[in-house]
Each structure stands twice: as C-alpha cells, then as structure tokens.
Amino acid sequence: MHKTILFLVIALVLIISCNNSPNNNETPKQETPKALQDDKINIKSYVRASEDLMEDLYAELVDKDPALKQLEEDISAVDSKSRNLNEIFQKYNGKSTSYYSTVNYKTAAIKDSLLKNKMLTIIAKSSAKYAKKSADIEAILKQISKNEGTLNEHYIALKVMLTLPLIEQFQNNNKPSLNDFKEQINQQKKLIFTADSLMSKY
Helix, strand or coil: CHHHHHHHHHHHHHHHHHHHCCCCCCCCCCCCCHHHCCCCCCCCCCCCCCCCHHHHHHHHHHHHCHHHHHHHHHHHHHHHHHHHHHHHHHHHHHHHHHHHHHHHHHHCCCCCHHHHHHHHHHHHHHHHHHHHHHHHHHHHHHHHHHHHHHHHHHHHHHHHHHHHHHHHHHHHHHCCCHHHHHHHHHHHHHHHHHHHHHHHCC
C-alpha cells in the first residue's frame, strides 16, 4: 500500500515538473517594444517621445542601456558647450562689428573730403587688423559647426542601426493572418454571386 502511494506521489511530481519545465525547442518570444504596442505610453527618457517611431524606439533602448544613456548625456553636454562658445564669440564680435558700422556711417557724413577719406582709411586698417585677430576663433567655430553636422549624421545612423532589428522583429511576430484576408475575398465573391442570382429572378 505504502509503495503504491509512494509511486503515485513520485509520478505526480514528475508530471508537474514536466508541465512546468520550459520547452527547449521553443524560442522565447521577446517583448514587443512599447512604441509598437497599440496602447503605447509616453516614454520618459533623454530623448523625448514623439510621433517619430524611430525616436520612440530609440528612447526605449536608451532607458535600458547605460552606454546609450551616457552617449545622450555626452552629446547634450557637447551641444551645450558649442552653443555657449558661439554665444561668447558673437557677443565679443558683435561689439566690434557694431562699432565699425557706426564709425563708418558717421565718418561718411563728414563734408571735408580729405579728412573723411583719411578717417575711412584708418578705420579700414583697424577693421582689417581685427579681422586677422579674430580669424583663428572664426575658423575653429566653422570646424565645430562642421563637426556638429558629422556627429548628427553618425547619431542618426546609430539610431537606424539599433532600431531596424526592432521593427523587423515586430514585422515577423505580428504579421496578420493571410487566411483572414483570403476569407474576406471568398465572402465578397459569395455575396457577388448571391447578388447576381437575385437579379436574375427579377
């Protein structure tokens, strides 16, 4: 009797274990990104969620990947520094530009042509000296601007490379059943036939 009960208990445990054990032949289905779900929610991230599906998918990746989060912080810091440097130079350059514009305008109103030409020559020399003085910074700012464009292009390429697998996975896992569409065609054909049959009676 005891042996029979023991046998039944062991058999029951084995059955439960088999039912609960994962099937090694089945590939675990990855979770669909929120941006591709019908009831998607806004994603709080370094990248603001938008109607841009690529950006939404990338934002989810950023939320989960420390390396991407760091990249976002670094890009934001570099962009901020570029804007700050440009503002600093524009304030500096603006004063000189404004000054030369004013003195040229006022000097042009001098009626004594000799004095006027003399002053315009002096002003032109000073303006040329300033142009040489600020040329190095202007050249660097142009390079910074060029680098910003290059960085943005690589940044977009990164987003595309990271999000393409997500949309392709969605396509593979969520393709609607072809049978449903074929069935709709069959239903339409039946209705067309029915309509024609009814017409022939009248």
